[in-house]
Amino acid sequence: MKYLNTMVTFSEFPDEIALCINITNCPFHCPGCHSPELWEDIGIELTFDELNKLIKSNKGITCVGFMGGFPLSVYDAACFIKANYNLKVGWYWGGEKNNYPLYIYNILDYIKLGPYDKELGGLGSPNTNQKFYKIENGQLIDWTYKFWKHGK
Ligand code: SF4
Numbered sequence: 362m363k364y365l366n367t368m369v370t371f372s373e374f375p376d377e378i379a380l381c382i383n384i385t386n387c388p389f390h391c392p393g394c395h396s397p398e399l400w401e402d403i404g405i406e407l408t409f410d411e412l413n414k415l416i417k418s419n420k421g422i423t424c425v426g427f428m429g430g431f432p433l434s435v436y437d438a439a440c441f442i443k444a445n446y447n448l449k450v451g452w453y454w455g456g457e458k459n460n461y462p463l464y465i466y467n468i469l470d471y472i473k474l475g476p477y478d479k480e481l482g483g484l485g486s487p488n489t490n491q492k493f494y495k496i497e498n499g500q501l502i503d504w505t506y507k508f509w510k511h512g513k
Contacts, residue, residue, distance in 0.1 A: 368381050369381070377451075380424070381428050383429065385429070389477075391479075423448065424471075435465070457474055458501075474494070486509075493507070
């Protein structure tokens with residue numbers, strides 16, 4: 362699993378200061394994708410050493426967000442973070458619920474599911490097909506409304 366770049370945001374994971382890591386080689390190829398450069402198999406290998414370096418150089422974060430990626434790699438990276446840091450972990454993924462092993466819900470704090478559909482809009486659109494969930498005890502709690510105006 363490789364990444365192209367990172368950013369710290371307040372908006373991708375509600376109530377968190379999140380280090381968002383943009384993972385490349387995205388298999389979904391959604392029409393109207395905001396970041397088609399992430400379709401390419403490019404970037405830096407996201408090893409545990411690299412993850413350590415990114416987390417240590419972004420003091421004050423409360424969450425690490427994987428923006429894309431692959432179920433088993435994200436699972437391994439999330440386990441590493443939970444074993445070494447007191448941080449939340451979230452995952453933005455273009456797939457749907459039940460497309461991957463459900464044990465991933467036991468390690469993540471947040472998950473965004475669903476491909477981008479430009480007719481329906483992203484998470485900020487009340488018509489969106491995408492869902493953002495907070496995960497508690499393996500249960501998915503729908504927080505998508507938090508991305509809509511007056512949603513908080
Ligand atoms: S899942 Fe995200 S990055 Fe991948 S093609 Fe769709 S919008 Fe682009």
